[in-house]
Amino acid sequence: MKTLYLDAFSGVSGDMFIGALLDLGVDIAQLRTELQKLPVHGYTLTADRVAKSAIYGTSFDVVLDHGEKDHGFIEHHHTHGPGEQPHAHHGRHLHDIVDLITASELSATVKRHAIAIFNDIGAAESRVHNVPLAEVHFHEVGALDSIVDIVGSCICLDLLHVDRVKCSTIADGSGFIEVAHGKMPVPVPAVAQMLSDRAIPVQQHPEVHTELLTPTGLGIVKEFVTEFGPLDAQSAVHKVGYGFGKRETGQFNALRAMLLTTGQSQKQTAAGHDQVTLLETNLDDQTAEGLSFAQEQLLAAGALDVYFTPIQMKKNRPGVKLSVLVTPADRDRFVTLMLKDTTAKGVRYTAFERTVMQRRFETVTYRGLPIRLKVATYQDIRRVTPEFEDCKLAAQKLDVSLETVMAAATALAR
Ligand SMILES: O=C([S-])c1cc(C(=O)S)c[n+]([C@@H]2O[C@H](COP(=O)(O)O)[C@@H](O)[C@H]2O)c1
Numbered sequence: 001m002k003t004l005y006l007d008a009f010s011g012v013s014g015d016m017f018i019g020a021l022l023d024l025g026v027d028i029a030q031l032r033t034e035l036q037k038l039p040v041h042g043y044t045l046t047a048d049r050v051a052k053s054a055i056y057g058t059s060f061d062v063v064l065d066h067g068e069k070d071h072g073f074i075e076h077h078h079t080h081g082p083g084e085q086p087h088a089h090h091g092r093h094l095h096d097i098v099d100l101i102t103a104s105e106l107s108a109t110v111k112r113h114a115i116a117i118f119n120d121i122g123a124a125e126s127r128v129h130n131v132p133l134a135e136v137h138f139h140e141v142g143a144l145d146s147i148v149d150i151v152g153s154c155i156c157l158d159l160l161h162v163d164r165v166k167c168s169t170i171a172d173g174s175g176f177i178e179v180a181h182g183k184m185p186v187p188v189p190a191v192a193q194m195l196s197d198r199a200i201p202v203q204q205h206p207e208v209h210t211e212l213l214t215p216t217g218l219g220i221v222k223e224f225v226t227e228f229g230p231l232d233a234q235s236a237v238h239k240v241g242y243g244f245g246k247r248e249t250g251q252f253n254a255l256r257a258m259l260l261t262t263g264q265s266q267k268q269t270a271a272g273h274d275q276v277t278l279l280e281t282n283l284d285d286q287t288a289e290g291l292s293f294a295q296e297q298l299l300a301a302g303a304l305d306v307y308f309t310p311i312q313m314k315k316n317r318p319g320v321k322l323s324v325l326v327t328p329a330d331r332d333r334f335v336t337l338m339l340k341d342t343t344a345k346g347v348r349y350t351a352f353e354r355t356v357m358q359r360r361f362e363t364v365t366y367r368g369l370p371i372r373l374k375v376a377t378y379q380d381i382r383r384v385t386p387e388f389e390d391c392k393l394a395a396q397k398l399d400v401s402l403e404t405v406m407a408a409a410t411a412l413a414r
């Protein structure tokens, strides 16, 4: 399995993320070509390979034409004093940006991730400033920078072709920073709000008196990272890249990105044979809520599958068997997780050989909406399945039956 590991010892921002991925080898020409699919102009991308503290990395920047300054702030409609004129808001609303991305020729994957990140940041802004989501307003210049950073990050990750993204505990600074609308505490309010709906490990550094984790950086992490923690002992590090931050932090300010190979899937042959480990435990004293939580945790940690089987246990107790399928190299990590997140006192495991169909995604467009198709092949067997969630969304948006969308998507695949 190919993993991108983010070592966020100095936080994460959009620039740092793109810089780190370019440093890992993503082609900036391809990034530029993809970004040209968006009808936004007035900027140039720069990526310079420079040394900081004698360590070489990439300093990425979005340089706006005419030397305009990015205020880096999402404006909100706030109240004005008596006699005070509202300022002119030359900016873009969240839905303008979503429409812009949706209407572009970017890939369906890039669109989906970029829109999710914008929605997450927008929802936090809406909550922080107490304005309806529809009124969250991106400042004209800040919007351009955010669009390039967010869409650019999604493009870079797509070009890197990894199976999963893992991240260390994320560092942030402390104290206050000056932004367009005054002084803000660190973590900045949008970041604090974005941390409220998911368990993300962030550690503040009292000696760093500035911001290390930006709303854009956190949005990227929340969208792509499925596991937090240190480097896996079993991983092989193939490549390391550094993306430099712009702030003076008094320490080495970079995001370190590492390309790792984890587990056995790299041993999968063209014929589709590999090995998996099945971990199991029988439980008769765990609540349904606890079981559901454990399943979520195990899937988020990268399990290939997690499922329950009803069983009859001793003393006539109805119980469940928890089964967790993982790559062999992940076995011990998942034993620990199962002992931590369930009431199990022990976990048994068996190694299996298996044959799997090769799987890839294709996207078709049905009445203007993207539908992903899972294409599974093995020898001369080929099976195409439309993604249920995409069909559901299209059925709801177009007010047609789910069956109609699924049949149309399957026909388009042919
Ligand atoms: O929503 C945005 S982009 C935003 C909100 C806040 C609040 O805390 S509210 C603060 N900022 C600051 O702007 C710059 C640039 O942020 P990006 O995420 O666009 O790179 C940064 O200093 C943020 O803390 C932005």
Ligand code: NI
Binding pocket: 076, 077, 078, 086, 087
């Ligand atoms: Ni105003």
